[in-house]
Amino acid sequence: MKKIGIVGGTGYTGVELMRLLAHHPEVEVVAMTSRGEAGRRVDDLYPSLRGHTDLVFSEPGEADLAGCDLVFFATPNGIAMQEAPALLEQGVRVIDLAADYRLKDLDVWSRWYGMEHASPDWVEQAVYGLPELYRDEIRGAQLVANPGCHVTATTLAVLPLMGLDWVDHGRIVADTKSGASGAGRSAAVHTLMAEAGESVRTYAAAGHRHQPEIRQTLTTIAEREIGLTFVPHLVPMVRGIESTVYLPLVGEPGENVQRLYERYYAEEPFVDVMPPNSHPETRSVRGNNICRMAVHRPLDGPMLVVSSVIDNLVKGAAGQAVQNMNLMLGCDESAGLELVALSP
Numbered sequence: 001m002k003k004i005g006i007v008g009g010t011g012y013t014g015v016e017l018m019r020l021l022a023h024h025p026e027v028e029v030v031a032m033t034s035r036g037e038a039g040r041r042v043d044d045l046y047p048s049l050r051g052h053t054d055l056v057f058s059e060p061g062e063a064d065l066a067g068c069d070l071v072f073f074a075t076p077n078g079i080a081m082q083e084a085p086a087l088l089e090q091g092v093r094v095i096d097l098a099a100d101y102r103l104k105d106l107d108v109w110s111r112w113y114g115m116e117h118a119s120p121d122w123v124e125q126a127v128y129g130l131p132e133l134y135r136d137e138i139r140g141a142q143l144v145a146n147p148g149c150h151v152t153a154t155t156l157a158v159l160p161l162m163g164l165d166w167v168d169h170g171r172i173v174a175d176t177k178s179g180a181s182g183a184g185r186s187a188a189v190h191t192l193m194a195e196a197g198e199s200v201r202t203y204a205a206a207g208h209r210h211q212p213e214i215r216q217t218l219t220t221i222a223e224r225e226i227g228l229t230f231v232p233h234l235v236p237m238v239r240g241i242e243s244t245v246y247l248p249l250v251g252e253p254g255e256n257v258q259r260l261y262e263r264y265y266a267e268e269p270f271v272d273v274m275p276p277n278s279h280p281e282t283r284s285v286r287g288n289n290i291c292r293m294a295v296h297r298p299l300d301g302p303m304l305v306v307s308s309v310i311d312n313l314v315k316g317a318a319g320q321a322v323q324n325m326n327l328m329l330g331c332d333e334s335a336g337l338e339l340v341a342l343s344p
């Protein structure tokens with residue numbers, strides 16, 4: 001069994017990693033760190049894990065992370081860039097669920113994240129952890145930057161159209177809706193049920209840090225400039241992201257767009273292109289690693305509309321991280337991830 005460590009084990013993505021890895025056939029979680037809960041049993045904080053783990057949270061400085069084959073950082077932005085290099089230099093492989101290694105342009109990164117980067121050399125070496133694009137590079141990577149949650153739903157929704165001359169790449173609009181767990185366990189008051197319930201609100205409309213991340217990937221794949229307006233919304237649910245993306249047409253599609261999507265994702269274990277006239281729901285992916293999507297051309301008009309859904313904690317974070325781990329460690333890509341969504 002390969003040994004796995006989780007830094008930031010008390011958070012939503014940390015405990016989701018444990019849920020997915022508890023019965024993984026080829027790895028064992030041997031350390032979960034917490035500054036505030038060290039010494040407490042993991043299943044005492046999260047009774048959902050009773051009977052599935054005997055682990056006790058350890059102080060970040062005391063866990064034997066260097067003895068692990070792979071360590072996940074499920075910590076706020078700015079932690080992995082300081083703490084991961086010491087492990088990487090000892091040969092440990094790392095997956096960062098935060099944004100520290102996602103953006104290649106360090107000026108752009110500093111502008112959006114408000115700090116100087118602490119390990120710029122590793123930014124260059126990091127592989128962006130979107131398996132649908134970079135599967136081979138992820139296999140050989142020592143450091144993987146796991147994509148953002150809004151980013152995963154939106155990027156997968158439009159990838160098949162990138163670089164096609166009949167799509168206007170300059171006026172793409174992505175309108176996303178997120179459940180409150182997207183902001184993490186230690187989030188601000190606006191995600192409390194009394195604040196987020198019975199209400200929908202736009203946030204970061206003037207600019208969200210996931211915009212440059214989506215743009216970075218789309219520009220690379222389309223090999224042209226991308227104009228993207230991205231506006232997220234907080235909606236009263238716990239898990240889930242829905243991204244509705246509007247792409248203006250500048251000519252007649254050169255082929256049947258439904259078939260184009262089906263062909264593009266035909267071999268992907270975690271992308272489901274739904275039949276024509278479908279409407280994906282977040283509940284259809286609740287708890288699993290699928291990105292489910294549907295493509296429409298309303299009234300045969302000048303616009304394509306793609307709707308995609310993911311569970312922000314699974315394909316948007318911990319599940320995608322496990323998919324990346326499976327690739328890095330040579331396991332079956334779907335190990336630990338063959339899950340049916342909860343319904344209702």
Ligand SMILES: NC(=O)C1=CN([C@@H]2O[C@H](COP(=O)(O)OP(=O)(O)OC[C@H]3O[C@@H](n4cnc5c(N)ncnc54)[C@H](OP(=O)(O)O)[C@@H]3O)[C@@H](O)[C@H]2O)C=CC1
Pocket residue numbers: 007008009010011012013014033034035036037060073074075076077079097098099147148149181182183184185186187312313316317
């Ligand atoms: N929630 C989501 O849907 C998604 C989250 N992400 C990203 O994943 C990361 C984790 O998110 P999430 O689990 O939601 O966050 P949480 O707020 O739920 O958890 C954060 C964890 O980090 C630990 N932590 C906080 N500060 C430090 C520190 N200075 N040093 C070490 N550990 C620290 C906390 O543990 P303790 O205080 O006990 O030490 C806690 O376990 C974030 O970067 C987030 O942006 C990415 C995609 C989706």
Ligand SMILES: CC(=O)N[C@@H](CCC(=O)OP(=O)(O)O)C(=O)O
Pocket residue numbers: 097098099147148149150178179180181182183232234
């Ligand atoms: C609802 C909510 O507040 N969501 C968070 C998502 C944060 C997140 O997960 O950001 P990374 O993926 O970049 O780590 C937000 O939009 O800021």
